[in-house]
Amino acid sequence: MDLPEALRRRLEDFSRTVLFDQSGTRPSTTENDAFVQHDKRVLSSLHLQMSLYFNMWFFPWWWISETVMLHLKYPALPDYYKFILVTVLILMTLIEAIRLFLGYAGNLQEKVPELAGFWLLSILLQFPLILFQLFNEAILIQPLERGVHIVLSMFILTQALYGFVALRDMVRHTGRQFHLRQFD
Template identity: 50%
Template sequence: MALHTPLPPNVRKGLTNFSGSLFINNKTGDCAAAQTYHPGHEVLSSLPLQMLLYFNVFYFPFWCLSEGLMLELKYSLLLLYYKFLLVAAFLTLTLAEGLRLYLGYIGNLQEKVPELAGFLLLSFLIQLPTLLFILTDEHIIRLPLETAVHIIYLMFLLSEIAAAFFALKAMTKHLTRQFYLRQFEGPDGL
């Protein structure tokens, strides 16, 4: 028995279409873009990776604000080339982090291997070396808040790299198995 709603059907349909366009992953039955899972479908999304990404999204603005403030405080005390390097590192980390988190969300929730691989490559090849440079260079004036914020960010980054590696490994293994099983299907898909 369906639940009675006081909304007229055309208003309800309009609200459903609007919410379906806002929330891409809407899996309710009344949405036309509902994703259906077959009874034998194995969900490959990684819960630990998704939790790390979720908390990283909330931590990123705090990191960005504190790093910007710390950079402003020590900017006049730095040598000219360290000024350039730190501003470039801050901009690289900030811009790459937005793209990295987006790719992580899409790759994990929608089980897309290329996006998750892009997330892993951005994390490993851009974010990690830049963050390690900021944390280990002895000529950079490190303030206590900056060090604490960067260490927490490094822990997020290392945990996400490990979780994404295992999630990507599971997804590719499953897709490879699916590919080989489809070779034995007949032309009618049975």
């Protein structure tokens, strides 16, 4: 049993204005505005959000294990590696906090600049730093370090891939909305 067209249209308008549109204004009836109103797809990436969530809970364990391992091997390291590893630990901690914040804000609020900043920090800073710690044998890599570095590098790699896809989709959607609003 189908609803009459007039009743279905009124229910759609009611649900759109009362349930989904928090401003309380009625959507306009022009063709372009109607398309923009109906095109409220969720663009945030579930895969990226899940990876960010688990990374947020894993990072303190990575930091604790990295700090303990650095403390244990510190006397055996040359002076220049002592300086480098302490600097890398401080940089990675700051970058990871900023990166996770930008990832959450960019993905959940569907903001392109924040998501782009997250993606750039992941690719240009965090991934090379974790690869340095993972593959440089001169820093006396311990088995626990290798394990947590592998897990963190997998988080960063998957977030970079899913972040790129989410960023591409958000940019395309924003571009389409911009072109549609030019005709008003």
